[in-house]
Amino acid sequence: xxxxxxxxxxxxxxxxxxxxxxxxxxxxxxxxxxxxxxxxxxxxxxxxxxxxxxxxxxxxxxxxxxxxxxxxxxxxxxxxxxxxxxxxxxxxxxxxxxxxxxxxxxxxxxxxxxxxxxxxxxxxxxxxxxxxxxxxxxxxxxxxxxxxxxxxxxxxxxxxxxxxxxxxxxxxxxxxxxxxxxxxxxxxxxxxxxxxxxxxxxxxxxxxxxxxxxxxxxxxxxxxxxxxxxxxxxxxxxxxxxxxxxxxxxxxxxxxxxxxxxxxxxxxxx
Numbered sequence: 358x359x360x361x362x363x364x365x366x367x368x369x370x371x372x373x374x375x376x377x378x379x380x381x382x383x384x385x386x387x388x389x390x391x392x393x394x395x396x397x398x399x400x401x402x403x404x405x406x407x408x409x410x411x412x413x414x415x416x417x418x419x420x421x422x423x424x425x426x427x428x429x430x431x432x433x434x435x436x437x438x439x440x441x442x443x444x445x446x447x448x449x450x451x452x453x454x455x456x457x458x459x460x461x462x463x464x465x466x467x468x469x470x471x472x473x474x475x476x477x478x479x480x481x482x483x484x485x486x487x488x489x490x491x492x493x494x495x496x497x498x499x500x501x502x503x504x505x506x507x508x509x510x511x512x513x514x515x516x517x518x519x520x521x522x523x524x525x526x527x528x529x530x531x532x533x534x535x536x537x538x539x540x541x542x543x544x545x546x547x548x549x550x551x552x553x554x555x556x557x558x559x560x561x562x563x564x565x566x567x568x569x570x571x572x573x574x575x576x577x578x579x580x581x582x583x584x585x586x587x588x589x590x591x592x593x594x595x596x597x598x599x600x601x602x603x604x605x606x607x608x609x610x611x612x613x614x615x616x617x618x619x620x621x622x623x624x625x626x627x
Contacts, residue, residue, distance in 0.1 A: 362527045367499055378447040379499040387492035388417055391485030398481050403627050408471070412478070416463040420456040421446065427455020431587035431595055449500045452587065453490060453576075454599045460486075476562035480624055483568040484551040490572070491544035497537040498525060505534025505582035536582050543575035560620040566607040573600035573607075 370377045395409040428450045429436045429443055436443055464482070468475035497503035510532050513523045518535070526533050550571060554564055577600040580586055587595040614620040 362524045364501055364528075365499060365521070365525055380447050380449060380496040383496040383499065384451075384489075384493045387489035388413065390492065391482075391489040394488065395482050395485040398484075402477070402481060402625075404473070404481075408473075408478075409482070412464065412467050415467060416460045419463045420460040421451065423459025424451040424453065424456030427452040427458070428587065449497065449502045452596075454596060457486075474561065474622075476565065476620075479565035480561060480563075483565045484548050484555075487544045487551065487568055487572060488548045491541045491548060494537045494541040494544070498522075498535075501525060501528050503537045503540075503583065503585060504528070505536040505579075506584055507531045508534055533584070534582055536579050539582075540575060540579050543579065544572065547571040547575070555624060558623050558625050560615065561622040561624060561626070562614060562620055563611060564624055566611050569603045569607040573603045576600045577604075 365379075367378055367380065368376055369379045369382045392409055392413050396406060399408050400406050425443070425446050431452070432450070442448070461479075464478055465475050467473075468478050494503070504526065510523065510527075513526060513532055513535070516535075518538075522535060522538070523532070526535050547568065551564060551568060554567055559567070577597050580594050580596040580600070586597075589595050589598055
């Protein structure tokens with residue numbers, strides 16, 4: 358049976374000489390849905406309707422460049438010999454942590470130039486970011502990447518997965534852990550948590566910090582299962598080190614901002 362399994366076509370559409378891949382379509386879909394949610398919530402929180410559209414026009418390209426640069430930096434031993442492949446983001450190789458750094462930096466500059474609170478923007482955007490990540494992981498599914506170690510078909514069937522997911526996990530003659538799915542579901546749960554925390558009316562900035570903590574806890578666990586991790590030195594996985602760093606910094610910021618009175622405003626305050 359396994360010898361007849363064919364992977365899903367990575368190509369979404371051919372337009373003459375232009376090839377559009379599912380990877381880009383799925384990531385783009387995540388961005389658009391996230392933008393719609395953030396715009397809707399931003400208007401509800403008193404921001405001009407165009408605020409997040411303007412932010413995304415800068416943040417998305419910069420985040421993609423940073424995500425690719427982050428990945429290429431850790432895989433420089435390969436890309437230094439294949440420079441022409443560096444721009445080929447449709448083949449995969451976008452590091453979420455690099456994209457997050459680029460997006461946050463862009464958001465901070467944008468907020469300053471518009472005279473807005475960065476923390477207010479970040480809180481509003483947090484559910485959109487984690488939902489976009491949940492959707493974007495399916496781009497990895499189409500590329501048959503970001504998977505874990507080998508498993509049996511029976512193991513995957515015991516997870517009650519549909520055949521089209523199980524078959525896509527058959528790569529190079531073996532079945533693999535669908536870690537893309539684990540992270541997608543973790544992020545979806547995080548999205549629901551953040552929507553609930555909005556009603557709790559946390560202090561400004563704490564919704565975004567909650568996102569960083571939730572995402573990082575899940576990423577640390579799931580990263581330990583993956584076979585394609587970016588490595589720092591020896592057996593240190595870059596994503597796990599970054600996850601621990603973000604958790605520590607987020608908790609420290611949470612405590613310090615409250616102690617110093619920097620977080621007196623609440624999420625639902627204008």
